Amino acid sequence: MNENLLGIVAGILTSISMIPQLVKVIKEKDAENLSWLMLLVLITGLSLWVWYGFIKDELPIILSNAFAVLVNVTLLICFFIFKKS
Template sequence: METTTIIGTLAAIFTTIANIPQAYKIIKDKTSKGVSAGTYLVLLIGTSLWTAYGILKSDWP
């Protein structure tokens, strides 16, 4: 598998699952007061990977 395909796949996975930690915390605590840092970490990783993927593919917006 090519590096760009791997990065694109990982980016898709991370950005898709990014809200799961937050949803779990809200359901577990039955409050939305606290925001899960894990949600933002996973979203940051996914977005960074999408950026790297676009750069490697020379596919600028």
């Protein structure tokens, strides 16, 4: 398998991994079981990967991690919108 293809497949899989969780949270309007700290750490790590991708000029790293940042920021927003008061 070509290393670029491997990177693209890995990026797609990791980028979409949180989509089922996002769909569940939005559908049920319940984010009580999410950890905002975990999301914050994950978003920070993913953002650093985006930065690294720019430094290395690697579009697959930039795109996959930027998409994952978007998904996880959306989850974090949902956490604050749907949290129980």
